[in-house]
Amino acid sequence: MTTTTRANIIRSEQEAIEIARRLAREFAVDASARDRERRLPLNEVETFSASGLWGIGVPRAFGGADVSVRIIADVFEAISAADSSLGQIPQNHFATLERLRHDGTPSQQDFFFSRALAGERFGNATAEPGDRLPSEHETRVRRTAGGFVLTGRKVYSTGALFAHWIPVAARDDDGLTVTAFVARHARGVEVIDDWSGFGQRTTASGQVRLDDVVIDELQIVKRGRRERIDAANAVSQLIHAAIDLGIGRAALDDTKRFLRELSHPARGSAVTRALEDPFTLRDIGSLTVDYHAAQALKARAALLIDAARGDAEHRDVAAAIVATAEAKILTTRFALDASNKLFELAGTQSTLQSHNLDRHWRNARTHTLHDSVRWKYHAVGQYELNALLCDPFTYAHPYKAIEE
The missing domain is CATH 1.20.140.10 (Butyryl-CoA Dehydrogenase, subunit A, domain 3)
Structure with a gap:
């Protein structure tokens, strides 16, 4: 069961680096044993997100430290040197925060950025069997009389098992690409830990199956609201x-x-x-x-x-x-x-x-x-x-x- 520990709020880049180095020393102690036993780092992920590091990418206007990309990269290098599975698990969380900057409406940004600062984690459900391009995804968001429903199947869903929210790449009724934010334990959401790769063993990069999951409009972020390319x-x-x-x-x-x-x-x-x-x-x-x-x-x-x-x-x-x-x-x-x-x-x-x-x-x-x-x-x-x-x-x- 995904738990939520109220996260520390980091205020500066120096604080972020110091916390990352301290956690890296802690995570390195049992990293080899976790890999050997394929033991999921449930407690470590909780400690990691509660430290406040998962919120450092939130813009300052929404209460975050809004650290530079250089500091974010340095944090990931430090944690990955200790345990690269723990380094990879929040990668999609940070990618989601960055995408919200560009594609989220003000109300979506306000809601999801506040969730990140509160210690909630975003996972990932992007890739589909056959490695289809986003424009070819079969996962669909359909409008119904009562709102919206989401159906599909995803693979390589790193972070989903540990998440509170799973951003899902999908297409809407017009065939346009959207990201649907689904609550991890919503009815119709199944996360399957069947990752058997010989490396990155404890990332739980398995499947996500979505069966008529009910969502509302706030949870649907349209991709590419701005016409210009972004970083x-x-x-x-x-x-x-x-x-x-x-x-x-x-x-x-x-x-x-x-x-x-x-x-x-x-x-x-x-x-x-x-x-x-x-x-x-x-x-x-x-x-x-x-x-x-x-x-x-x-x-x-x-x-x-x-x-x-x-x-x-x-x-x-x-x-x-x-x-x-x-x-x-x-x-x-x-x-x-x-x-x-x-x-x-x-x-x-x-x-x-x-x-x-x-x-x-x-x-x-x-x-x-x-x-x-x-x-x-x-x-x-x-x-x-x-x-x-x-x-x-x-x-x-x-x-x-x-x-x-």
């Missing part, structure tokens, strides 16, 4: 990049710890300690440079997104979207490289199940599959060479020139 999806993507960065950072930290405490030097290296191996030093140096480079691209994208919020120029929004794609490319590469290199550098002992270090690679490999990084290279190329901005859902079809 909301860039915020969502940058959070994914921060999660990957946290996974890679955890893998690199464990590699260094293992080398200092347990690893043997390579045969024929003529050194007495693993941490003196010149080739190991070279590889640790290379991974460290990659980590700092990925951090820098994450920070650059965050600054551009912050500049592109609100009524920004089209060119500024485009620059933020492409910068986020660049950050996602590098954080993906770093997470996979660091989690794979761990075993080569740390040696055979690092593969023992008792250490459970393979969770870093499993988490990196699973989470980086959220969207195709190879198409992000394509999107950056289109932007740089042809001055075209690609639709993040259909990279093969550029839809907007940079200049209007």
Whole structure:
């Protein structure tokens, strides 16, 4: 049963970072055990949202701290380095807050932002079987004599099991895309924890089934109320990049710890300690440079997104979207490289199940599959060479020139 603990109200960016670091230390203690046992972090999620961190994306006009995107990304990196499943669970919550800025009516913003500040959590029910585009979703909101009803089936619904509200991507009677906010325990809502992926094991990213769920007009947010493109999806993507960065950072930290405490030097290296191996030093140096480079691209994208919020120029929004794609490319590469290199550098002992270090690679490999990084290279190329901005859902079809 989803519980609600009145959330702390965070007032500053510094407070947000300090709380994130404290929680990261707490969450790291049993992270390996939760992964090994596939034990859902119910208490940890409650502690996480009660800390006030889930409300830092609420605009200041509605009582929130309205922290910068840079701080949001830093919070996600810190939590994900401790436990990347806990890092991923609120990703859709923050994406929802950002989308409400652009698409919510004043009354919808007032209601749902206040719910977030009160400690209530937003989940996710977006993807459908067959990976259909939003314009092709079969989940429908139908108007009836008594109001509206919602019917459909969703997969990869990360966060839904822990949520108070589940934002559902659907189409209305006119075929237009909407987001329907459904109470987690409303009649006709079934959340199924059947996620069996080898990584991100405790995200509960299973199914949501909706059978004639009754909703009212306040719960239906029309997508794209403003005709101009916005940076909301860039915020969502940058959070994914921060999660990957946290996974890679955890893998690199464990590699260094293992080398200092347990690893043997390579045969024929003529050194007495693993941490003196010149080739190991070279590889640790290379991974460290990659980590700092990925951090820098994450920070650059965050600054551009912050500049592109609100009524920004089209060119500024485009620059933020492409910068986020660049950050996602590098954080993906770093997470996979660091989690794979761990075993080569740390040696055979690092593969023992008792250490459970393979969770870093499993988490990196699973989470980086959220969207195709190879198409992000394509999107950056289109932007740089042809001055075209690609639709993040259909990279093969550029839809907007940079200049209007």
